[in-house]
Amino acid sequence: MLSNEEVAQTIIQQFGDAVSDFDDPFDLLTVSVTREQVIPLIQYLKEQPSYQISFLTDITGVHYPDSSGREFCVVYHLHSFINNFRVRVKVYLSKDDLHVPTATKLYLSANWMERETFDLFGIIFDGHPDLRRILNMEEMDYHPMRKEYPLEDATREDKIDALFGR
């Protein structure tokens, strides 16, 4: 069985300053990585023979409008069937430069996951073979999962945000 510390140590040795923010909420190793090193990191985890973290479970995005310079986050969930080990890899992006390299060259499944993330958040995956909207219609000119589009009509005054915990 792989331990979180062991994998974290190897990643630090291999990638040095490019990786940061190690954490393991609910026993799931979480690591942040720079945009340049994200694909090398995923490839390293996939090809390292003792890890074989070679299944891409999920790609999604998160929007943090209040943290300046790190407004958007792309989250990758990776899984090793051999070792039953999961890793969460995060890439933080600034809202002025929403580019991240595509993972489609490593995983075919990344295709639609990245399209969905683009559709909902507007994050551009460089090198993606077919980066179009997938769930929403093509004519749509905004990315609906961003926090600046609140679900309810912002002009309504009878609904107070605090009551809904936001």
Place this chain on the structure above:
Amino acid sequence: MTTDELDIATKTNVPARNDETPVQYVNELTTLNLGPTHPATHGIFQNILQMDGEKIVSGEQTIGYIHRAFEKIAERRPFYQITTLTDRMNYCSSPINNMGWHMTVEKLLGIEVPKRAQYIRVIMMELARIADHLICNGILGVDTGAFTGFLYLFEERENIYEIYEEVCGARLTTNMGRIGGMERDLSPTAIRKIKEFLVRYPKVLREFENLFNRNRIFMDRTVDVGGISAERALSYGFTGPNLRAAGVDYDVRVMNPYSSYQDFEFDIPVGQSGDTYDRFMVRNEEMWQSLRIIEQAINNLPEGPYYADAPQYYLPPKQEVYKNMEALIYHFKIVMGEIDAPVGEVYHAVEGGNGELGFYLISDGGRAPYRLHFRRPCFIYYQAFPEMCVGSTLSDAIVTMSSLNVIAGELDA
């Protein structure tokens, strides 16, 4: 079909009679819209196929026709109200979605659910898996031209839905269970119905298998149709029966047991070639295994409470609300969604009807999730469909799509 064959099929010049110039047949492709409301798609999604005669040259999917923005809606809802959103994803096996969501929240809150509730959940999840697989396999029969097996199985789905009704009051969009356990204990009627089902269903399933498993026509239609190798299936993110049909024995219930699955003995069936026939057989065998699990769970159902001691999240009994101040306060706070969840980041996966159903939940300490993402197995593996059907005939593509069990609700969220 290889490109050489394609060339032969399309570029053959028919020799001219007499002294006329030879007739040149140009390679002309037909565009076929399969869907969005085609009866064979079993849901609302579109495949734009380029057809060369009866053969498929390329395919492209358009999805999103029933996209309901669940992830966005969930950012405004208290946790207990999100259960109703999960119902509407894979509506063939809603209880699995419900339980998966409850377990995600329980993981975030650190609630330990009593054994009895876990066993009841296992029973309901396995019933849901049977309901899911029997629809898929029954419809696969219909798509290959055999209606009878579908009718046999569908009667049993009705019985499963009656058990749902007895347990939670609803049939399709079940909203079953609560954060912290079940909303009520299994009634004697429910136990009787489950036990009756365990006696009746094997007979029906055996009859169904007798009709299909070695049926010449069925095998001709499904063997070596829509196959995918294990390597490609993994790269495409297949999970669940479709991945196991390709020969990879990945099952969340075994690898990361949740809700006491480690207490039960069951096998994980795997196929070899990943074709339609293997997918059919894997699903059939999984129904037998689900029956085994239900039998073990109902016979060893532990005594004890059916909900956790988590007054902040689990609605108190109604009698208490009228007599007891704390109960009244919690009742009010829960219903109004005024409970603050702790800060945290959780990924929890359950084995859904179609594969790994994941819930990625980020809580910022508010009353609704900061971000909730559903890993929907259908959405991820359906992108392999063009690869699986290119070169085959249209009728084979229909069978392939049917055996993939693409549920539009789960596809679009």
